[in-house]
Amino acid sequence: MRAWRINWQAIADKNRALAPQLLEQNMRRLRFAAPWIPPINLMHIWLFWQRQPESANEALWRQGILVAHGAMFVFFGALALLAWYLERRPERVRLRQLCVSAAIVGTLGFATAISAIDQLITSNITPLLVGCTLVALIFLHRPFSALWLFSLTLALFLFGLQQTQGDPIVLLSNQVNGLSACSIGLLLAWLQWRNFIQIYTQKQRLQAQALLLEEQNQKLSYLAEHDPLSGLLNRRAFNTIVERELLRYKRTRQPLCLLLLDLDYFKAINDRFGHPLGDAVIKRVASLLSSQVRSLDSLARLGGEEFMLLLSDCDREQGLQIAEKLRELMETQLREVDGKAVALTVSIGISYLDAGQSSTYESLYAASDRALYSAKQEGRNRVKVAAPN
Template sequence: MEDEASATNLQRLRWLGPLVVVLNALHVLVFLVLLLGSPAGDAAYRWKLGLLLVHTTMGLGALACTWGAQQLRHRHRGLPGRWLGWVAAAWILACAVAIVSLDQWVTPNISPFLIACLGVGLAIYLRPLPAAGLYVAAYLVFYPVIGWTQHTPELLLSNRLNGITACMMGWALSVLLWRKFTTIALQRRQLEKAHTELQHKQKELERLTRQDGLTGLFNRNTFVELSRSELKRAQRQGSATTILLLDLDHFKRINDTWGHPAGDAVLRHVATLASTTVRSTDLVGRLGGEEFIVLLPNTSVEAGRKLAEKLRLRLEGSPVPWEATRIGVTASFGLASTTPEEKRDFDTLYTEADKALYLAKQRGRNRVV
């Protein structure tokens, strides 16, 4: 919370600092003009000269705070970034005390001190307990300093009491705005956390709707959608596309013999083997049950047959470890291919590949047709 408050304080100093500099420059210009036509030595002259010096000092301080806030805009988490807001608040209150003390030569009001107390509470986020210390320190300076120039006991007592009110009002405003700031900051954090969690859940939902839950491959709907897009791209680019279907041989026997957990392990093994055998540009999906499908972009039927044979041999040569045994796995493959001139769509290719797969099963399984 302290870091967020520091970042906001630095931002406000960058915005308000130039305004304070301009206002003090106007005061300096006004009092400089007034001094040129005033006789030296009287109280009015001392008042004008004193305010000229105070506003000059205040403007230089505001300029320094603005420069410091600009330098620290990316380092608000460090001590300099945190302390600059406190330095600016203390500087404003100190200058207000000086202005009010000088004003006592010509007027008994302490409006600048009240404005400064409220302005600090409004513009700079301060933690309540340290802020109370800051306002107490400001009043401890205000109390004796105002007595240097205000010698009427009744006015002095009134101003000192009004000074207490100004500090209390400034601190109360600071506490209220700090509580509002922390409440908003906490709500923003909760919203950001909820938004992040929602994004993660949305991505997970998208993954679940696009992928097969058991194997992590594309599910049927996603595979068909991607395949149709790929076929359109292949026709535009003038390249061949091949689809191969593979169906595990005697998969029901695996479930009946070793149970469905073993069957799930076999399916995951086949998915991993297929994904690592094909190219990164190829698409691998699970249609359901023990049936898988692979889309091979920019691949002729001869090249597709070689890849299918490679995958068939890898499956045959890598039995799945299960408990104290190893489960042998084979698959039958059916291929279908299209060229840009033929312009066959996915449904046509799938039907042809399915017929080829049926022939592979009829001819004894564990083969590519």
């Protein structure tokens, strides 16, 4: 029995989710269709105005047709203007809903009235068939709404038919034909809704896939430029930044410093405590360095226990002060990591470019490397400076 239960809450939630798209689709279709109706009404009015009635019944029929099409002309003319007004006002949700509902009810109401009026001199119910078809094809209807709409249309048509058609045989035939016309409208409306749901679902799936693809591309782009362990820039991305900064230096002659940092005796940490703690140390160092650099500086992990820092708009003396501050920070903050006494220090090599000098990235890097080697040779846990060749 549970398989046959209807989840009304799920249906209501889906209807609420689709309501904005449904309203926008119907408003777009109304804006297109409404301006076409008044010219058609004028054509009917002109044709029926030319005809002179030959009997009282025909005169009544002609008068009813003229009144119905005149009312349709005014009604849809006003709807066309209202739809044009609401085109750039999506916030007027209630008025938009009322506009669409009026168009649907008005179309079926006029189709029913004209079909009933036609019974005065003919058995024709073509207006009802045309109205049901147009409403089903032009507008989107939720399934239950469509069922109520076309059921009410059929009831109104049968009532009007009783008032104007006196031939029992024709009455029965038109009752059956009216049922068929409303059923065709209902079927078309359901098919339209099904297509709308399929297109909407496919669009949502494509949007989700596009979003996922964008996220994956962003992750790949991030991984292509960042070290996965520390989250800092990798060597390739850092090299690109340094080359760009050197080009800027040629234009502005603002000084810069390049710092090469290497953790002292880091291999002993891995050998003694294992690589997991070594990874924790690298993350801790990256966090400490990141907390000290300025927004205009660039920090990277070159690999292993080596880091590099580019200080923009920073001369030799300023670079020395920053490097010494970083050295002291590492000495005090790396005494213990994850409860393990590691007592790590760092050696730093600096190269610099002051105003008026010229150099290449290769020369700067080589100078920083020489200075770092000198710091290691002189006992580690110190800062040394070297000028580029």
